[in-house]
Amino acid sequence: MRVVLLISLGFFLGPLVHGQTCCSGGVPLSNNLGLPNEGKNSWILGLNYDYNNLNTLNAGTEVLDDDSRLRITNSLLFNVGYALTDRFSVESLFTWVNQTRTISQFGNESFSETSGIGDAVFLLKYALPNVLGSQTVLNFGVGTKAPLGRSDLTTSEGFQLTADLQPGSGAWDVLGWLAVSKGLNFRPSAVLSGSVTYRETGANNSYLNNSSVYEFGNVLQANLGYTDQFLLFNIIFNPGLIFKYRKALADRIDTSEIPNTGGEWVFARPELGIQISPNMALNTKVEIPVYSYVEGTQLTPTLRFTMGISLTLKKKELNILN
Secondary structure (H helix, E strand, C coil), X not given: CHHHHHHHHHHHHHHHHCCCCHHHHCCCCHHHCCCCCCCCCCEEEEEEEEEEEECEEEECCEECCCCCEEEEEEEEEEEEEEECCCCEEEEEEEEEEEEEEEEEECCEEEEEXXXXXXXXXXXXXXXXXXXXXXXXXXXEEEEEEECCCCCCCECCCCCECCHHHCCCCCCCEXXXXXXXXXXXXXXXXXXXXXXXXXXXXXXXXXXHHHXXXXXXXXXXXXXXXXXXXXXXXXXXXXXXXXXXXXXXXXXXXXXXXXXXXXXEEEEEEEEEEEEEECCEEEEEEEEEEEEEEECCEEEECCEEEEEEEEEEECHHHHHHHC
C-alpha cells in the first residue's frame, strides 16, 4: 500500500513540485575520474570546484516555458592518485557538497538547502601502452562508490529530505571504467580520446527513517574528445573539446520505478588547461547541454562550470621536498 501511495503521489504531484532531479543534480563523481599514470611512485593531487545550475524544465525533449524552479549544486572535489607501477595505479575522489532548491510560485517561495561531506570513489586502474597501435594507451579500472555522506538529513520541521537533496546516497555502488587515447600523426601534440564509465547502483535500505529502500538508477556515461597543446608567452596551454553522453535509468523505491526520473543527455564541454609549472596545472571546463530527453517532467542542467588545480609529484621531487 505504501508503494502505491508513493507512486500515485509522484504522478499527481510531479508536475507541480518537480523534485525528482536525482539524475543530473548531484555530485559529479563520474566527471572527475581518470587521473593519468605519471610513472611508478608518482602522486597526483587535485582540488576542483564544480558549479551545476539546473534551471531548465523539460517534458521529454520539450523545453517548457517555466523558470520558477532553480536547483544549484556546489561541490568541492579532492582527487588523490598514486602509481604503484608504470601500469598499476589507484585513485580516490572525496567530495563536499552544498545543494539548494528554490521553487517560486504564486508569489511564494520555497527554499531548501543541504551541505555536508558527500560520497567517495575508490578506483584501481591498469594501463596498456601501444596495445592498439603506436601512440595509444588503453586504461581500464574497477572500483566502488562508498557512502561516506549522510542520507538522513531532515528539514527544520523534522521531515526527512528526499534522496536527491541528501549529500550522500546511503548505498555502495560498483564502478567500471574504460579509457583509450591516441596521439595523432598530423600533429604530435594532438590527442583523440574516449572513455566509458558505468555505475551499478546499490540500495539505501534505511531511506525515510528505515521505512523504505531507495535505489538511484544505474548510469552509463561516455566521452569523446580532442585535445591539443600550444606554447604562448612561455606557458603551455591545453585546449580541448569533449562531447559527453549520459544515460540514467529510473530511480526505484521498494523495487518500484519512480515517475519523473531517468533520461538521456548530450553535453558539449570546452576545456582549457594551463601548465603554470612542470608539476602544477590549472584546469577549467564549461559543460553546455546539447540534447536532453527526460522521463516525464524534470528539471535538467542549464550550465555546469568546473575549475581547479592539480599537482604532480614524482619520487625525485618527493626526495627534494623531504
